[in-house]
Amino acid sequence: MIAGLRLSVSLLTIVPVRATGTGRDAARQAMLLAPVIGLIVGAAAAIPLLLGPLGLDPLPRAVLAVAAMALITRALHLDGLADLADGLGSGRPPEEALAVMKRSDIGPFGVVTLLLALLLQVAALAATPDAAAAVLIAAVTGRLVLAWACRSGVASARPGGLGALVAGTISTRAALAATVLVLMAAAATGAAFDLGALRAVLAVLAALAVALLMLRHATRRLGGVTGDVFGALVELATTTTLVVLSTA
Structure with missing residues (x-):
């Protein structure tokens, strides 16, 4: 378990932790x-969101929070x-779409998708009174989808890479257990702040629904998952959570 936690930190953050098992x-x-790593990411984003007493307005605080997550x-x-937006937007067969995703440049689909996601995250955080609590829930939820993307029955689109290493390794029961824990934590956080327990739960469920729909579409188009698919699902779930939590 410790080896898995260290590897998770090293894979998902810049925190200098040496992985002891790969x-x-x-x-x-x-x-x-x-x-669990979402707590680290969420805490980093929450710091600028708590700078209101220093005279910083909600919008620049939200921009700094999104920058901190990045x-x-x-x-x-x-x-x-x-990369996933460029691959899916290309309309090409799986092998060619995967080749598009491996390129170092970003195409028009990728640029537009990236801008829309970042703008939605910033706007949602700026509109949420308890933005620090919201970003914690969103960061955790974003990483919850990785368990579902790696569950049994999900194939890897490539013979190598992160997708091949983790695809199909997590049972549906384990993914459900992790989801229940996140839902409980989100409800408790929402109730403790001005977000509301029900809204927090709905935000997590909506994020999972969006991520699972994209996972289904991506695996059908590409033949399986890749590291880019994982990253895209994290951002989609994070963005969806923030948008739902920002609603009145």
Whole structure:
């Protein structure tokens, strides 16, 4: 379990933790423990959101919070979102779409998707009174989808890479257990702040629904999952959570 946690930290953040295990079992644990890493990402984003007493307005605080999330994750999830958008937007067969996703440049689909996601995140945080609590819930929920993306029956689109290492390693029962824990934590956080327990639960469920729909579409188009698919799902779930939590 410790090896999986260390690997999860090293894979999903810039926190300087040396992974002590890189095998398939450690990778499975890393994906299952990913919501815990969401607390690190959410805490980093919450810091600028708590700067209101220093005179900083909600909008610049929201921009700094989104920047903090990008920084602590090396912007890998954002890169995955852009790459998946380019791959799916190309309309090409699976092999060619995967080749598009591996390119170092970003195409028009990726640019537009990236901008829309970032704008939605900033706008949602700026409109949420308890934005620090909201970003914690969103960061945890975003990483919860990794368990579902790695569950049994989900194939890898490539013979190598992160997708091949973790695809199909997590049982549906384990993914459900992780979901229940996140829902309980989200409800407690929502109740403790001005978000509301029900809204927090609905935000998590909506994020999962959006992520699972995209997962289904991506696996059908590409033949399985890749590291870019994982990153895109994290960003989609994070964005959806923030948008739902920002509603009155």
